Amino acid sequence: MDIAVGTSLDRVVILAYFALVMGFGAYFGKYSKNTTDYFFGGRRFAWWLITISIVATGVGSHSFVKYSTKAYQYGLSSTMTYMNDWFFMPLFMFGWLPIIYYTKVKSIPEYFERRFNRTARYLATMMTLLYMIGYIAIQFLTLATALYRIYGIPLMLTVVLIAIATTIYMHFGGQTSVIFTDLLQGFILIFAGMLLFFLGIQYLGDHTAFSGLKAFWMNLSPEQKLPLAHFNDPPDFNFVGIFWQDGIAGSIGFLFLNQGLIMRFMAAKSVNEGRKAAAFNTLLILPISAIVVSNAGWIGRAIFNAVPGVLPDGLAANDVFVAVTNIVSSPGVFGFIIAALCAALMSTADTLVNASSAIIVNDIYRPMSKKEKTEKQQLDFARWTSVGVKVIAVILVPFFNSFDSIYEAHGWFHSTFTPPLVVGVFLGIFWKRFTSQAVIATFIGGAFLMILGQFNPELISPFSHGIELRPDRGYSYIGALYNIVVCAGVGVIVALFTKPNSEKNLEGLTVFDVHKLKAIFKGSAVNEEKGEDVIVNWVMDNTDENVMRFSTSDMNRMKANPGDLVYIQDGRWWLGGLKSAHSVYGAPHDEDGVVYINSTHLDHGQFVDGLELKAEKEM
């Protein structure tokens, strides 16, 4: 079947979208003053801002095509992978999140050095970078595959143009630009996906005996209405394999190892805001995202069942997204929905590029630099690193283009690089006895056994749960269970035969010390007394000391003492903490409703003269 390539109006809409995002992202460059701002956004944002920006990160450009395909083939069970992330939320919210936030680790590999040793850090750095840069290349390839058909530009040139477009706003803005462009793109993604669903239901209503949602529901078969796939059949889409590959390995990988996601949570103004973002995202946004990325396939299947001849019998499943969008939308709207595909790519790619850049600076550049680098040198290096990461990703695109499909390339990545890291970080956080030698054995020995399993599928058979072994393709998803078992097995055995690290070296790095982390972070006893927020006017104080001074009365209302930590932000809630700063309470004064801040706070918070600020005690 011919794929619709859009009209001139569609091409204008897509170009306008790119211009809008580049301008929007570049504007926020002024909020990146140092590497902490560049990578982590200065630890200042509200939970809702983090939540929406996570949507755009989680939904990649491949998601629309991939999930529409499965939705068209199997119905509502395409949502499985979006609806199985809650099981590890207790350990994430109250284990991993406070550890990374309060210990101020700047990257996952840095955690490996602190928890284990430098060798573990370098191994983790290598595996994480390979994974992320490859993932970026896949994102570039996916979108370029769609866009080069629309514009008629050669594939590799399209890849380069996309890479340049994302560079323009990221180069100057870093994490703050990423968060705000992802906020915009998150809304566009959800709106475009739901618009497609609405148009599809309208189309079904116009062409069948039913109307509204009933037209959609009544035109799916009972099997297509089930939310979970068949337990172990067929081999390329079964429940149990996908549960282990995505629900277990994927969920741990996403929550505990995705540097981009971790950096997003570290941009939250507090751990509690991070928890709110995680809960809201998983309970509300993920189910909506599942509808957004899958509905083209469901609508396509309902159209196929109810209106014969509109979609051909031989329609390639991968073409469903474009075919259905073309049928239910008009010129201009098609361009807008393809622009949403661009939103998905750019937002996922920018997060991964920023995360890769953070790892290169934190885990290679800083540890290997003989002389201490200034913030400006590090920031410049970080900016050029993000360009370098994209260049490497572009160079890798032809390699991934040589796979049979993008999904195969994507699946190969997931199954090859995540299990050793998943086991290493998980046992590191939740098992004190897990040693440095054990994590290195997990990386090396586990990887060896995984490769052995790939070439000898009979090793995976005991874990297969009755899934059929395809002679020339082996097991697909259930291989994740084998990979986890061998990596964990090697790690546990070596841990039991090696000497554990001392308690002192583990302080603050396992779940068992989470209750001490606030005090470690603050450097003194934590003030847990609950106070109220106060509204104040700011006045410049000619001091270099990192303190903010409030009146005695305002400090009493906040239940704060000198030395406690304070967070202050522009009074306009909808800025979500963009204009904000952290500091320490200094000695009080007598002017109620006034806070004295210094030039660093002003520079960081970009506060507006004459506008009130809201202050709250952090701890």
Next chain:
Amino acid sequence: MDFARTWLPFLYLYGVGGIAFILGMILILKSKALRTTYDRHKKWVFVLLYGFLFYAGIHALFIYLAIGSQ
């Protein structure tokens, strides 16, 4: 639709996933990472349990509706 197509995946998902969830809850409670004596932590216990039941409820509802539509 046989059992392997309807309720078996559901039981496996919330059985094995439920074990991971319960072990996680026990671990954060035992390690005092989550303290039920703190007011602001209490609400999180409810949120965490609600999330588990929310997803189990959605999946069970759709399986029930799909079976009913045969």
